[in-house]
Amino acid sequence: MAPANMPAIETAGLVKVYKGGVRALDGITFQMSPGELFGLLGPNGAGKTTAIRILATLLVMTEGSARVAGLDVSSKPREVRERLGLAMQTPSLDAFSTGRETLELAGRLHRMPSASIKRRADELLELMGLASVAKKLTGTYSGGMKRRLDLASALMHCPEVLILDEPTEGLDPQSRVALWDELERISRTGTTMLLTTHYMEEADRLCTRLAIIDNGQIVVEGRPDELKRSIGAxxxxxxxxxxxxxxxxxxxxxxxxxxxxxxxxxxxxxxxxxxxxxxxxxxxxxxxxxxxxxxxxxxxxxxxxxxxxxxxxxxxxxxxxxxxxxxxxxxxxxPSLDDVFLKYTGRRIREEAADQPILLGW
Ligand SMILES: Nc1ncnc2c1ncn2[C@@H]1O[C@H](COP(=O)(O)OP(=O)(O)OP(=O)(O)O)[C@@H](O)[C@H]1O
Ligand SMILES: [Mg+2]
Structure with missing residues (x-):
């Protein structure tokens, strides 16, 4: 465990220039304390997934530095991976495995002892409301069930830090609200969480603190209520x-x-x-x-x-x-976070996507 006073995640001047010259991150600096539920809120293409992939050691940064649970992502990638749980923007589940098999595989990948794998899988299937479909192939799951299973996979090894890229993207409003409840419950257990989203309502409801990101830069950072109050009207x-x-x-x-x-x-x-x-x-x-x-x-x-x-x-x-x-x-x-985004960028985050369910097929 990282000491309590050490940031759970910290980045300094994070820059990512992709081959071809796209400057996806242009000097991102932020810190998260243990136990926080921190959000990166920004429109499509803002650089959210790029930041997540660097923190998860899946992508090499161009400049700057980043630490997760006190460990440098560039020099200690294996140790960082042991301490974090990751659910990416598109869940990559094997359609021909059952829910239980998916969790057991995640446990084995983290080299958990067999008895712990079984106990933890049972616990998570129950907590995520998936116990009744544990023996069904994940290919038959709804979009919301796939997201919950992916989240359970990320939680198998009880990570210190949970990183979620657009956890509710593509879900219908009802499944989105159910997943928010789930994320709030996980956060209450003390797990540090970093999530990205382009849904203002999601950031507003879930995040204790957030950074609004646009064109690879943090434009403003604070608690949702504080940011909205800063509009002053x-x-x-x-x-x-x-x-x-x-x-x-x-x-x-x-x-x-x-x-x-x-x-x-x-x-x-x-x-x-x-x-x-x-x-x-x-x-x-x-x-x-x-x-x-x-x-x-x-x-x-x-x-x-x-x-x-x-x-x-x-x-x-x-x-x-x-x-x-x-x-x-x-x-x-x-004032809404959209008003905050407008104040600092002169544009609105497109919100209409949040109201239109996208059905996930398989
Ligand atoms: N592999 C890549 N090669 C080149 N450019 C990339 C690559 N991946 C992302 N980009 C570009 O980097 C910028 C940031 O992309 P990124 O996926 O990080 O944004 P995002 O905030 O996650 O967007 P979204 O909300 O659509 O998921 C975009 O301009 C994108 O086109
Ligand atoms: Mg993304």
């Missing part, structure tokens, strides 16, 4: 009644430079000029209470970025409605 989505949107556009077209580029009145309401018109109109009405750059276009209305929205909203509505703008709907939400 809630988001208010205002739906504007259609006639009012038309009126706003019309007023702008009449007086202060709204676009009139031949789209005709109907087109102007439906497309860009209308959205711009609403934003300009709302900015004008809320001048002095809400900063101009806190108002942005939104389908059917506008969004406002407002500190303490719960208290501020009644005033804002009075101001808007006193000038004849009719608000037909209102939604408030606290």
């Amino acid at each position: 809630d988001t208010v989505v205002l739906q504007l009644a259609p006639d009012q949107r038309a009126a706003a556009t019309q007023r702008l077209g009449d007086g202060n430079g709204g676009r009139s580029d031949g789209d005709g009145p109907t087109g102007a309401i439906e497309r860009g000029p209308s959205a711009d018109g609403q934003v300009v109109e709302v900015r004008r009405l809320l001048e002095g209470i809400v900063a101009a750059d806190a108002v942005a276009a939104h389908p059917g209305g506008v969004t406002l970025s407002v500190p303490n929205a719960g208290t501020a909203v009644p005033d804002l509505l009075r101001r808007l409605e006193s000038d004849g703008l009719r608000v037909s709907g209102l939604q408030m939400r606290q």
Whole structure:
């Protein structure tokens, strides 16, 4: 066991340039304490798998250094492998082995004594809810069951550090939530965990601390609540009644430079000029209470970025409605990790993938 005060994982200036010149990691530095559940959150191609493969001694870094459980991954790869459990982005299970055989093989690869292998396999099959299918071929398992079995394989030798690359990618929402429960339970037993994900909700729910990674660099790091608080404002989505949107556009077209580029009145309401018109109109009405750059276009209305929205909203509505703008709907939400990503990168992480189940075949 690494001493309690030693980082469970630490990297310094990790750089990876693949053959062909892709700079997948561009100086990644982070530290994880024992017992932490740390996340690397980033969009496709950010460099997450590259970082994981280096830490798991499957890939050689170009520059920098990395230690797992206090051991240098370059000079002590065998010792590092003994101390970590790894579940990769795509589970590589033998479709013609049963669940139990898969776990027993993992135990033998880690040179565990036979009696421990049997005991540990029974324990993990039970814990992962796989006892009833232990004798079935893994090829017949659902995507969620394959992920749970892969996780059980990684846990066979009771590793000090568990590294998971996109543990729930491709799962339907229900299986994803079930796996989150499982990961939280494992974390509560004191196992140090590093996971990568591009699902913000996953990082938010599971990670005690996370680093947002983009283009091979860490853009910001902290606890999820701390990162969200750093946004300093809630988001208010205002739906504007259609006639009012038309009126706003019309007023702008009449007086202060709204676009009139031949789209005709109907087109102007439906497309860009209308959205711009609403934003300009709302900015004008809320001048002095809400900063101009806190108002942005939104389908059917506008969004406002407002500190303490719960208290501020009644005033804002009075101001808007006193000038004849009719608000037909209102939604408030606290900042998400997506807002954090936007703040630091100027882009949004694509979230829609999280809502679309991808069925894993075999
Ligand atoms: N073997 C390789 N050879 C060359 N380039 C690679 C190789 N593997 C990855 N890359 C490139 O390195 C960058 C980082 O890839 P990586 O797989 O680490 O990203 P990721 O964050 O895991 O993405 P995803 O969310 O899609 O899994 C990408 O531009 C990718 O195309
Ligand atoms: Mg990846």
